[in-house]
Amino acid sequence: MRHLRIYPSLLALRSENSPKSRLFLGFLGLCLALAGWPSAAFAVPASVQDSYVNDNEMIDAARNGDVGKINALLVAGVTANETGSNGVPVLIVAVENGHYDAVQMLLDQGADVDRRAPDGRTALTSVALSGRADLARLLLEAGADPDRVGADRDVPLLIAIRAHNTNVVDELLKHDADPEETDVTGRSALDLARERHFGDIVDLLVAAGAQ
16 A cells, blocks of 8 residues: 555654654645545554654653653652643553553652543543552552542443453452442442343442442
């Protein structure tokens, strides 16, 4: 396909993210559109942008789990509550990339454990979906609210139940998550577990007092 020949150069330019590169890409897009090329022929996929486009140094370090760089930036005065160009807090970036030590360092330096991303998700709701019980425990022990709603008004417990992340459910209940939480349709945590035949989670909920 014709677009494959120009893709590496476009990726490099997009990663550079300088005023000149943005101007060139805009001009190139216009020329190709006039020539009849579809926009998809020169667009950089979102997944590639997420992986390769540079953000600020703190966000890039959190994404890569570079605790040495994170520490150096913190010492230099960068806040542990830094956000990326998309508004996502650095703590959530570290959590979603699974970097335990980076998460620990950010929490130790005052990162707001309950801070939301623009779409409403929190570090804990992200962990509830991913299933990392060790990160769930770390966040909860740092004071994360186990019942704080995230995107779509869902609490971590319901997210973890739907994803059948039993170990995360266990951690949430151990840290006083409400076992009788309901979703926007009125179904309880126990309803959701029973509908999906998740007997292990049903047992945990009943032991925690769900009825």
